[in-house]
Amino acid sequence: MKAWYAMLGIWMSAVIYEAFALPEIRGLVGHPIAYFHPPIAIVTFIAFLVAMIHGLRYLRWNDPIHDVKSSKAAEVGLLFCFLATVTGAMWSKANWGTFWSWDPKQTSIFVVLLIYAAYFSLRSSTPNPDRRHRLCAVYTVIGFISAVLLMFILPRIGFSLHPNDAMMGGGSDRPVRLLFWASVLGFSGVFAWMMELAVKLALMEMKIKEMSQ
Amino acid sequence: MSTSLTVTNLCKQFEHRVVLRNVSFSVANGHALVVTGPNGSGKTTLMRILSGLMLPTSGAASLEIDGTVVDFDERRREVGFVTPEVHVYPELTPVENLKFFHTVRGLEWDEAEAAHWLRRVGLDARRDDPVGNFSSGMKQRVKLICALAHHPSLLLLDEPGANLDERGRESLSGMVEIQRKRGMTIIATNDPKELTLGDEIVALRA
Amino acid sequence: MTKSSLSGRKRNPSFWRSIGAIFGKDLASELRTRFAVNTLLLFSVTSLTIVSFSTARTPLTKEAQSALLWIVIFFSAMTGLARSFVREEESGTADALRLTAPAESVFLGKFAFNCVLLLCVEAVVVPLSLIFWAVSVDAPLFFTVVLFAGNIGLSAVATLMAAIVAQTSMQAGLFAVLSFPVLIPLLFTAVRATLLSMDAVRQVGEIAPVIRMLFVFDIVMLTLGFLLFDYIWRDRK
Numbered sequence: 001m002k003a004w005y006a007m008l009g010i011w012m013s014a015v016i017y018e019a020f021a022l023p024e025i026r027g028l029v030g031h032p033i034a035y036f037h038p039p040i041a042i043v044t045f046i047a048f049l050v051a052m053i054h055g056l057r058y059l060r061w062n063d064p065i066h067d068v069k070s071s072k073a074a075e076v077g078l079l080f081c082f083l084a085t086v087t088g089a090m091w092s093k094a095n096w097g098t099f100w101s102w103d104p105k106q107t108s109i110f111v112v113l114l115i116y117a118a119y120f121s122l123r124s125s126t127p128n129p130d131r132r133h134r135l136c137a138v139y140t141v142i143g144f145i146s147a148v149l150l151m152f153i154l155p156r157i158g159f160s161l162h163p164n165d166a167m168m169g170g171g172s173d174r175p176v177r178l179l180f181w182a183s184v185l186g187f188s189g190v191f192a193w194m195m196e197l198a199v200k201l202a203l204m205e206m207k208i209k210e211m212s213q
Numbered sequence: 214m215s216t217s218l219t220v221t222n223l224c225k226q227f228e229h230r231v232v233l234r235n236v237s238f239s240v241a242n243g244h245a246l247v248v249t250g251p252n253g254s255g256k257t258t259l260m261r262i263l264s265g266l267m268l269p270t271s272g273a274a275s276l277e278i279d280g281t282v283v284d285f286d287e288r289r290r291e292v293g294f295v296t297p298e299v300h301v302y303p304e305l306t307p308v309e310n311l312k313f314f315h316t317v318r319g320l321e322w323d324e325a326e327a328a329h330w331l332r333r334v335g336l337d338a339r340r341d342d343p344v345g346n347f348s349s350g351m352k353q354r355v356k357l358i359c360a361l362a363h364h365p366s367l368l369l370l371d372e373p374g375a376n377l378d379e380r381g382r383e384s385l386s387g388m389v390e391i392q393r394k395r396g397m398t399i400i401a402t403n404d405p406k407e408l409t410l411g412d413e414i415v416a417l418r419a
Numbered sequence: 420m421t422k423s424s425l426s427g428r429k430r431n432p433s434f435w436r437s438i439g440a441i442f443g444k445d446l447a448s449e450l451r452t453r454f455a456v457n458t459l460l461l462f463s464v465t466s467l468t469i470v471s472f473s474t475a476r477t478p479l480t481k482e483a484q485s486a487l488l489w490i491v492i493f494f495s496a497m498t499g500l501a502r503s504f505v506r507e508e509e510s511g512t513a514d515a516l517r518l519t520a521p522a523e524s525v526f527l528g529k530f531a532f533n534c535v536l537l538l539c540v541e542a543v544v545v546p547l548s549l550i551f552w553a554v555s556v557d558a559p560l561f562f563t564v565v566l567f568a569g570n571i572g573l574s575a576v577a578t579l580m581a582a583i584v585a586q587t588s589m590q591a592g593l594f595a596v597l598s599f600p601v602l603i604p605l606l607f608t609a610v611r612a613t614l615l616s617m618d619a620v621r622q623v624g625e626i627a628p629v630i631r632m633l634f635v636f637d638i639v640m641l642t643l644g645f646l647l648f649d650y651i652w653r654d655r656k
Binding site: 131 | 586597608628635647654
């Protein structure tokens with residue numbers, strides 16, 4: 001396990017170094033953040049997908065361990081979501097001149113932030129544990145589906161400033177694309193690592209509570 | 214038709230508080246069982262698990278009819294449950310309540326039968342009054358007939374005598390007698406007068 | 420006991436009747452207490468008056484009108500639509516319903532009831548706002564379809580969330596917090612569609628895709644509700 005963490009550290013350092021070293025991307029300003037913001041946004045969605053999968057597993061198996069995993073994925077996801085919103089605003093300022101422009105993607109990430117913030121107020125206001133696990137698991141499903149709906153609907157009724165395929169698709173140079181996906185992979189690794197730590201911690205807390213009873 | 218209820222190693226835990234530990238018993242067709250125990254011994258929790266409202270942490274309570282286990286969706290027709298925490302609709306009249314629970318259970322509605330039940334518990338004079346205006350003893354009677362009118366295989370009575378007067382208690386024991394012919398009864402109570410309603414007693418410890 | 424009256428074992432296969440029974444029961448208790456409908460109507464008329472009064476001197480743009488209309492409808496929904504579930508939990512009848520009714524018919528029955536409540540709100544709010552704001556609706560048919568589609572989506576999400584918050588300790592406050600972000604796709608689309616239907620010389624080609632989005636949202640949420648409601652409603656394996 002230690003070797004994995006070391007590799008993750010080296011990988012992320014390399015990504016960060018390259019992000020500052022690579023030349024500008026065509027048509028985009030403020031480029032180093034281009035290698036952080038979109039990957040963070042993508043990992044946000046991965047995190048909430050993981051939360052939903054564990055939520056569904058809870059509903060299927062009724063095992064509290066899935067609730068722990070689901071809620072911790074949502075917790076780390078919320079942190080990534082917050083980072084995505086902030087880095088998005090910074091990039092927006094550099095690129096379009098304003099921090100906020102209600103661009104569909106900006107709106108989406110903000111609403112996703114609201115959805116998962118609501119998830120935690122639901123958690124804290126349901127004292128009965130069986131109920132809390134069950135309702136929260138269902139909400140991760142509703143939350144994820146409505147986030148997907150949002151991404152699907154908003155661009156179709158509004159307008160977009162977002163450089164959709166600037167980096168992922170064929171419009172960019174090979175090193176740019178490579179670094180972009182390396183960054184996505186790196187941030188996914190960071191997410192997995194943080195989630196694992198959070199789950200471990202929660203399980204330890206549960207054990208301590210059990211022993212002190 | 215033969216029905217049976219088998220409870221094996223039933224445990225219930227809320228977070229780390231253990232409420233029920235390894236409860237096992239079984240009831241056969243035509244029998245009535247009384248569950249007693251001090252406050253906090255888990256009588257109500259046990260009844261909620263038997264009704265299907267609550268899941269046990271481990272162990273099982275399986276209701277069988279002619280050798281096949283009844284699942285939750287079937288239970289709504291096979292179980293009748295009276296408990297101080299579950300109420301009938303206060304805005305509706307006794308007849309409307311009966312009709313409502315009958316319809317959502319997916320059963321045919323019969324006006325004459327409703328009148329019969331209301332007469333039985335002495336409520337036919339108040340049949341068009343909303344239950345919210347009733348005294349607590351009369352509400353208890355409405356709850357009783359709502360749990361009985363669909364002829365359940367398993368009748369669960371949690372402190373059924375609460376709020377009932379002498380006449381109400383008489384009709385209660387009459388109902389338990391009728392239920393003996395149809396299926397099983399489980400009564401959770403600490404009232405010495407109700408202990409005699411059952412043929413067996415299970416005592417829960419706190 | 421007379422044997423002839425024992426019709427109890429005969430089973431009715433269709434669950435439409437149980438949906439009807441739940442809808443009818445909610446309607447009957449609502450007609451007797453008039454609690455939800457009074458709150459809803461008073462709230463919607465009050466908020467509409469505040470908006471109209473404070474903007475009386477400045478003519479509203481069509482964008483503002485359609486947004487305000489949906490804001491009033493949304494918040495009215497948030498004041499009243501949780502009521503039917505919260506009441507079940509408070510008066511201890513929710514468990515009786517859990518024991519006797521199939522979860523899907525509870526969802527659909529309550530959904531139908533919430534739809535009707537919201538229709539009452541719209542029947543008052545929409546004509547009033549058209550008068551207060553002197554709105555001209557150029558495509559009344561589309562306008563009605565938008566209201567209808569919005570009503571379905573709002574009621575579906577509200578019914579789901581009401582069933583959730585009724586089981587928590589801070590019901591009313593949580594209801595809007597949970598529902599709002601989930602309803603945003605619907606609200607944005609509905610505002611846009613309302614704007615299009617108010618505006619003159621719009622092509623069908625421009626309005627139709629937006630209305631289609633509304634129905635996509637409705638169908639997704641109703642399906643989600645139908646599949647997930649049992650898990651919201653009770654402990655199950």
